[in-house]
Amino acid sequence: MKVGLVVQARNGSTRFPEKMVSNLNGKRLLEWVLLRAGRAKAQEKVVATSNLSQDDIIEEIARALGWKVLRGDPFDVLSRYARAVRDFGLDYVIRITGDCPLVDPKLVDFALEKTLQEGSDYTMLAGIIDGFDVEVIRGEWILKADLSARLPSEREHVSPYIRKSQKAKKLFLNCHQEDLSQIHLSVDYPEDLMIIERLLRELGREDFTYEDVVKLIKEKPHLLERDKKIVPNEGYLRSIQEDREFVKGLKGKSLRLEESLKHFEKTKKLIPNCSQTFSKSYLQFSVGASPLFVEEAKGVYLKDLDGNTYIDYTMGLGACILGYSFEPVVSQVKKQLEKGIVYTLPHRLEAQLAELLTHIIPCAQMVRFGKNGSDVTSAAVRVARAYTGRDMIACCGYHGWQDWYIGTTTKSMGVPEAVKKLTLTFEYNNPQSLERLFEEYPHQIACVIMEPVGIEEPKDNFLQKVREITHKHGALLIFDEVVTGFRFSLGGAQDYFGVVPDLACFGKAMGNGMPISAIVGREDVMKLFEDVFFSFTFGGETASIASSIAVINYMRENEVIAYLWEKGQKLREGILKLVEEKELEDVVKVKGYPVRFVVDFAGEDGLKLKTLFQQECAKRSVLFSGSHNISYSHRDEHIEETLRVYDQVLDILKYALEYDMVDELLEGEVIKPVFRKP
Numbered sequence: 001m002k003v004g005l006v007v008q009a010r011n012g013s014t015r016f017p018e019k020m021v022s023n024l025n026g027k028r029l030l031e032w033v034l035l036r037a038g039r040a041k042a043q044e045k046v047v048a049t050s051n052l053s054q055d056d057i058i059e060e061i062a063r064a065l066g067w068k069v070l071r072g073d074p075f076d077v078l079s080r081y082a083r084a085v086r087d088f089g090l091d092y093v094i095r096i097t098g099d100c101p102l103v104d105p106k107l108v109d110f111a112l113e114k115t116l117q118e119g120s121d122y123t124m125l126a127g128i129i130d131g132f133d134v135e136v137i138r139g140e141w142i143l144k145a146d147l148s149a150r151l152p153s154e155r156e157h158v159s160p161y162i163r164k165s166q167k168a169k170k171l172f173l174n175c176h177q178e179d180l181s182q183i184h185l186s187v188d189y190p191e192d193l194m195i196i197e198r199l200l201r202e203l204g205r206e207d208f209t210y211e212d213v214v215k216l217i218k219e220k221p222h223l224l225e226r227d228k229k230i231v232p233n234e235g236y237l238r239s240i241q242e243d244r245e246f247v248k249g250l251k252g253k254s255l256r257l258e259e260s261l262k263h264f265e266k267t268k269k270l271i272p273n274c275s276q277t278f279s280k281s282y283l284q285f286s287v288g289a290s291p292l293f294v295e296e297a298k299g300v301y302l303k304d305l306d307g308n309t310y311i312d313y314t315m316g317l318g319a320c321i322l323g324y325s326f327e328p329v330v331s332q333v334k335k336q337l338e339k340g341i342v343y344t345l346p347h348r349l350e351a352q353l354a355e356l357l358t359h360i361i362p363c364a365q366m367v368r369f370g371k372n373g374s375d376v377t378s379a380a381v382r383v384a385r386a387y388t389g390r391d392m393i394a395c396c397g398y399h400g401w402q403d404w405y406i407g408t409t410t411k412s413m414g415v416p417e418a419v420k421k422l423t424l425t426f427e428y429n430n431p432q433s434l435e436r437l438f439e440e441y442p443h444q445i446a447c448v449i450m451e452p453v454g455i456e457e458p459k460d461n462f463l464q465k466v467r468e469i470t471h472k473h474g475a476l477l478i479f480d481e482v483v484t485g486f487r488f489s490l491g492g493a494q495d496y497f498g499v500v501p502d503l504a505c506f507g508k509a510m511g512n513g514m515p516i517s518a519i520v521g522r523e524d525v526m527k528l529f530e531d532v533f534f535s536f537t538f539g540g541e542t543a544s545i546a547s548s549i550a551v552i553n554y555m556r557e558n559e560v561i562a563y564l565w566e567k568g569q570k571l572r573e574g575i576l577k578l579v580e581e582k583e584l585e586d587v588v589k590v591k592g593y594p595v596r597f598v599v600d601f602a603g604e605d606g607l608k609l610k611t612l613f614q615q616e617c618a619k620r621s622v623l624f625s626g627s628h629n630i631s632y633s634h635r636d637e638h639i640e641e642t643l644r645v646y647d648q649v650l651d652i653l654k655y656a657l658e659y660d661m662v663d664e665l666l667e668g669e670v671i672k673p674v675f676r677k678p
Helices: 029-037 053-064 077-088 105-118 139-148 152-156 160-164 190-203 210-219 234-250 258-268 327-337 348-360 373-388 431-440 462-472 493-497 523-530 542-557 560-581 606-619 636-658
Strands: 003-008 044-050 068-072 092-097 122-126 135-138 170-174 294-298 301-304 309-312 366-370 392-396 423-425 445-450 476-481 503-506 517-521 588-593 596-601 627-629
Touching: 003 029, 003 077, 029 044, 029 053, 029 105, 044 053, 044 077, 053 068, 068 077, 077 092, 077 139, 077 152, 092 105, 092 139, 105 122, 105 135, 105 170, 122 160, 135 139, 139 160, 152 160, 152 234, 190 210, 234 636, 309 636, 327 542, 348 366, 348 517, 348 542, 366 373, 366 523, 373 445, 373 476, 373 503, 373 517, 373 523, 392 431, 431 445, 431 462, 445 462, 462 476, 476 493, 517 523, 542 560, 560 588, 560 596, 560 627, 560 636, 596 606, 606 636
Parallel strands: 003 044, 003 092, 044 068, 122 170, 392 423, 392 445, 445 476, 476 503
Antiparallel strands: 092 135, 122 135, 294 301, 301 309, 366 517, 503 517, 588 596, 596 627
């Protein structure tokens, strides 16, 4: 193990120029520091100064006293310490500043001894007189700080990044019970030098200790009297203000959004929420800081009304699993358009797609089509009621806009109370909560409808237990796979987890953006649709059916599912690594599976943080909504660029929290949740 004592010194102080060479009782200030500190136990003794010519004299003094010298950036002190660690192979660094001529080598040795005993990464003497400061830092933490620290205060003062880290083992040593840190005996101004001269004359020798100085100033406090009031830690406080300006400077250039905002004002008068979907509306995208409307999209790129282009991961709320305007699918849709898409009679493509689904989805024996997820989840509930002769529903997850489900949410306005009472909710990964519903409403629950997986992993055979409980009580199990279908596996989450329901609902990715959904399931249940009314003009619309056939065939032939898992894993792991490096685990949450995960923000200011993150990502050409639905068009270069952007924006987030600047950095309106807490 190798310990180095590194003294930082330079002559460029704005408050006291050339103080290192100023006279102090017959010696230059730096000589006092090096002679006293040099008695400490360390294998290497190094002066780290700047490469400016005005600091040539510092090198001369240091070498004359037998110290090694390292020179570097005048303002990046941290980089100098990192060089010392690398150049001299230091395991630990004792940090002393050149403005502490009274430094006590016994205190230095004490701090080092305790550091080694406790195995700490960072040790500081606490409560002592300012001017006897000692820090002992593990070399690898200095290198880590040099790699990650960006703020001016972190670069100039070496240890703030390490002190703020939750992962560094820190030790704060009290030399005595009394806090004397308000006493200022470091040299920041000429007046400080005068006070230290008085103390040295009173002490009358050079081998004094810290205890000698404490005793002296308690006996003769008038020795500390000064004409000029000193602002404690003035240099550090100035650095903090520089930090705030630095953080502001990290923000990207504001987007051009004139056309988007103009269209927004027009659309507000015509369309409630300016959108057909809550999740696409300005509730989820910051007005004034993020795009609100799209002009076109291709692959993974989306272009807004102002011509700004973004890498997108929401991908039409997960619908465009192959990518926007994916040519192998588009070509099939175009061919069908030329033949017509809605007819007086059913088209043979309906049976072709139905047969395809029965081959790939475990529970599918018969099939019916809809246009969106709400169509088929509502159809599933209706046919389950018809099959069982019961009225009540148990649900878990999100299942669309129809009365039977939306009445369970905070968006239930307009749903009759009688309808609300018929749908019950249970907790994911809590089979007991489902069992209690069956016990409370015996022989009344027609079906259990649930998303087999959202962003939370099923634990302890949860899905199997749900199926057992449901069947034990004579109800049907319905998996809502509108989101998970064609993403976890070609046969859906039921195929991935090996749990087969009675009925299942598919949509979104099924048509790569074309409006189509399907309810599939057991023949004896599905046969009831011959009498259960589920009928509408566009159920057999063939452009969407042709699109779905093309999607499924392409995915089967090109191992798309494996690709989604691989690229999603790369993106997800990259984000997790960034969050960990920046120690934002308590704030930034990455939830879900590689093929579909969300990045969320915890705490009371979670929505503000999400808004700020979205704002700065948009400036850097990444459209962020929280959802990451990986597509077949996402390539390594897109993921690498996204991680580069997230790296920058997570820094902004981290500093905004550290300096309480979130509100100050926001440029648009704060986004709002679709479902508000009651």
